[in-house]
Structure formats: C-alpha cells, structure tokens
Amino acid sequence: MVNYQTCRIMFMKYLQIEKNASPYTLKFYTDDLNTFFTFLEEEQIQDLNHLNERDIRIFLTNLYKNQLSRRTVSRILSCLRSFYRFLQREEFVNQNPFMHISLPKSEKKLPSFLYQEELEKLFHVSDMTTPLGQRNQALLELLYATGIRVGECVKIRVSDIDFDIGTVFVTGKGNKERYVPFGSFAATALKTYIEDGRNSLLEKTESQTNCLFLNVRGQPLTDRGIRFILNKMVEKTSLTVNIYPHKLRHTFATHMLNAGADLRTVQELLGHEHLSTTQIYTHVTKDYLRHVYMNSHPRAKKK
Known part of the structure; x- marks a missing residue:
C-alpha cells in the first residue's frame, strides 16, 4: 500500500519535469487530488488499488452535490485519469478505474472577442x-x-x-x-x-x-x-x-x-x-x- 501524499508528490514532479505542466495546471491538479484524497479518507478506502466504479459514482455524486460545474468535474476526472495512468506506469496500481468513466459533456460556451x-x-x-x-x-x-x-x-x-x-x-x-x-x-x-x-x-x-x-x-x-x-x-x-x-x-x-x-x-x-x-x-x-x-x-x- 502506497501513501497518498507520496503518490501526489511523485505525480506532481512527473507533471512538472516530464510534461512541463503550467503553474495553473499544477495548482488545479493539486487541489483536485486533495479533494479525491479527502473522499477516500471519508470512505475509509486506504488502498488506491481498492477503488471501484461504485466508489467513483459516489465520488461524482458528492462533486455535483457541491454544485461544481460540469467543466470542473470534467477537469477533476481528467486529473484522476492521468494520476492513475501514472500510478499504473510506476506499477503502484494494477488498473486504471477512471479509464472508462465518461467525462460530462461540457457547456458549449463560445469564446468572446473584441470588435x-x-x-x-x-x-x-x-x-x-x-x-x-x-x-x-x-x-x-x-x-x-x-x-x-x-x-x-x-x-x-x-x-x-x-x-x-x-x-x-x-x-x-x-x-x-x-x-x-x-x-x-x-x-x-x-x-x-x-x-x-x-x-x-x-x-x-x-x-x-x-x-x-x-x-x-x-x-x-x-x-x-x-x-x-x-x-x-x-x-x-x-x-x-x-x-x-x-x-x-x-x-x-x-x-x-x-x-x-x-x-x-x-x-x-x-x-x-x-x-x-x-x-x-x-x-x-x-x-x-x-x-x-x-x-x-x-x-x-x-x-
């Protein structure tokens, strides 16, 4: 069993060094992972390998209860999908439970421009x-x-x-x-x-x-x-x-x-x-x- 925070630190280094992620991406992903880890603690899920689709549905329900926009939920899911992909690559987990979770359709907002x-x-x-x-x-x-x-x-x-x-x-x-x-x-x-x-x-x-x-x-x-x-x-x-x-x-x-x-x-x-x-x-x-x-x-x- 791998410590949550150890995984987070390793993932952030990976994003910063290998992916050259922007400071904004690092900030949002840190916040998203902290939200996810808080959920795991509340649900007493101590092993990242033990997460299943039922747990993910409960997690998503909690996000929507907090009135988060579809765009924010989509970003959180993208973050966790990348996080588990990294953990899989490092052989910390056996599978990526977020791989087949569909992202919510984003609101169609057209970009504004100046005349x-x-x-x-x-x-x-x-x-x-x-x-x-x-x-x-x-x-x-x-x-x-x-x-x-x-x-x-x-x-x-x-x-x-x-x-x-x-x-x-x-x-x-x-x-x-x-x-x-x-x-x-x-x-x-x-x-x-x-x-x-x-x-x-x-x-x-x-x-x-x-x-x-x-x-x-x-x-x-x-x-x-x-x-x-x-x-x-x-x-x-x-x-x-x-x-x-x-x-x-x-x-x-x-x-x-x-x-x-x-x-x-x-x-x-x-x-x-x-x-x-x-x-x-x-x-x-x-x-x-x-x-x-x-x-x-x-x-x-x-x-």
Missing part, C-alpha cells in the same frame, strides 16, 4: 512618450498581431524577435516551438519600445535580463502583470467590456477567420495540436456574420 471599434480605442490610450506607455502599446500590438498565449508572451526574449522577416519565436505548451509572424503596426511598436522604453526600464535595476517585457522596476513581467496592464488600459477608455489576454487570442482567431484565413493556418498560428480546438471559432464567425447581416441589411428586421 474592431473596441480595439481601436485600446490602441489609442497609451502615452507613447513614456517607457510604460511604449511597453503597453508593444504588448497590446503583439498579443493581437500573433494571438499568442499570455504564458508564451512572458517567456519571449528580445533575441526571439526577428524584424527582418517579421516573426517572433514562441515556446508553447509542452515546450513546443513555433514561429509566428507579426505585421507592421506591431513591428513599429516593438522597435520603439526596445530601442527606447525598455532601456529606460532596465536602468531601474542592476540585474540584466533578456526578457522582452519588463515591469516598472525593470524586472520580467508576469502573467498577472499583463492582466493588470490590460485592465488599466480599458479603464482609460469608455469601454465597459471585460478584457483579459486570452480574449485577445480569441479576437485574433476570429478576425483572421472573418477576413478569409483558412482553419489550418489559424491552427498553426495559435499552436493548437488538434484542429477541433480551432473549430470553435467558426461558430463565433457565424454569429458575427449574422450580427453584421441583421444590422446592415435593409430588410433584415422590421423598424
């Missing part, structure tokens, strides 16, 4: 005479120009930017690498920031860093820092929308498809492993087209 008019307001709020204004403009332009994840953005180094061919080298999930192109607006904003604002920020610290985006103290910008910057930019406009880095990623994909880009190209640019992940944006574009039609066609709706 062009909303984006234009954001592009005009930064004070380009200040280092932070130059940084914020470069950040906004790059996120929208490339559709990269916020976790990918904070890893970018100055040397990853190639102005000659207009690409940025990105390290994505699972250390998968790709080159993403960017246009002239992003190039101009990045050059201004790198040649001026970034140097001013570097003067505020004795340590040297090759990270592209820096905070007010000259240190590498974090995920949370980027979210804070975007929220502050919205506050300076008359917009009432909620904005977060992934919304710019949704906006990038939606605008690309609306302009005629094919799905495979958008998949490559976003770094999606499966085309099905990218296909959700086709539903967004259909809604967008209907919105444009209903507001533009003279006889689309009665006055």
Whole structure:
C-alpha cells in the first residue's frame, strides 16, 4: 500500500519535469487530488488499488452535490485519469478505474472577442512618450498581431524577435516551438519600445535580463502583470467590456477567420495540436456574420 501524499508528490514532479505542466495546471491538479484524497479518507478506502466504479459514482455524486460545474468535474476526472495512468506506469496500481468513466459533456460556451471599434480605442490610450506607455502599446500590438498565449508572451526574449522577416519565436505548451509572424503596426511598436522604453526600464535595476517585457522596476513581467496592464488600459477608455489576454487570442482567431484565413493556418498560428480546438471559432464567425447581416441589411428586421 502506497501513501497518498507520496503518490501526489511523485505525480506532481512527473507533471512538472516530464510534461512541463503550467503553474495553473499544477495548482488545479493539486487541489483536485486533495479533494479525491479527502473522499477516500471519508470512505475509509486506504488502498488506491481498492477503488471501484461504485466508489467513483459516489465520488461524482458528492462533486455535483457541491454544485461544481460540469467543466470542473470534467477537469477533476481528467486529473484522476492521468494520476492513475501514472500510478499504473510506476506499477503502484494494477488498473486504471477512471479509464472508462465518461467525462460530462461540457457547456458549449463560445469564446468572446473584441470588435474592431473596441480595439481601436485600446490602441489609442497609451502615452507613447513614456517607457510604460511604449511597453503597453508593444504588448497590446503583439498579443493581437500573433494571438499568442499570455504564458508564451512572458517567456519571449528580445533575441526571439526577428524584424527582418517579421516573426517572433514562441515556446508553447509542452515546450513546443513555433514561429509566428507579426505585421507592421506591431513591428513599429516593438522597435520603439526596445530601442527606447525598455532601456529606460532596465536602468531601474542592476540585474540584466533578456526578457522582452519588463515591469516598472525593470524586472520580467508576469502573467498577472499583463492582466493588470490590460485592465488599466480599458479603464482609460469608455469601454465597459471585460478584457483579459486570452480574449485577445480569441479576437485574433476570429478576425483572421472573418477576413478569409483558412482553419489550418489559424491552427498553426495559435499552436493548437488538434484542429477541433480551432473549430470553435467558426461558430463565433457565424454569429458575427449574422450580427453584421441583421444590422446592415435593409430588410433584415422590421423598424
């Protein structure tokens, strides 16, 4: 019989080292395993080998009683399926009782995006005479120009930017690498920031860093820092929308498809492993087209 916590520690090391899991994944999986271990203790199941389908049904019933969403339950099941797969590989258990447990159907939520008019307001709020204004403009332009994840953005180094061919080298999930192109607006904003604002920020610290985006103290910008910057930019406009880095990623994909880009190209640019992940944006574009039609066609709706 193997101690629960020993298994958890080994599994977390496996996720961090072999799978290169993000800090968010590690946090959620830790919480999910603790929820599962609490259930095992309450049910007096002392051996991970002794879990059966009846136990799993009771566990799922408890999750729904706590009013957890289907998406959260699905994540917990995915975590436990991976956990038992790892235990099987290490020969701690004989079988994976979660292998044939179906995941609950997730709610079909379409990704939200910004309209062009909303984006234009954001592009005009930064004070380009200040280092932070130059940084914020470069950040906004790059996120929208490339559709990269916020976790990918904070890893970018100055040397990853190639102005000659207009690409940025990105390290994505699972250390998968790709080159993403960017246009002239992003190039101009990045050059201004790198040649001026970034140097001013570097003067505020004795340590040297090759990270592209820096905070007010000259240190590498974090995920949370980027979210804070975007929220502050919205506050300076008359917009009432909620904005977060992934919304710019949704906006990038939606605008690309609306302009005629094919799905495979958008998949490559976003770094999606499966085309099905990218296909959700086709539903967004259909809604967008209907919105444009209903507001533009003279006889689309009665006055």
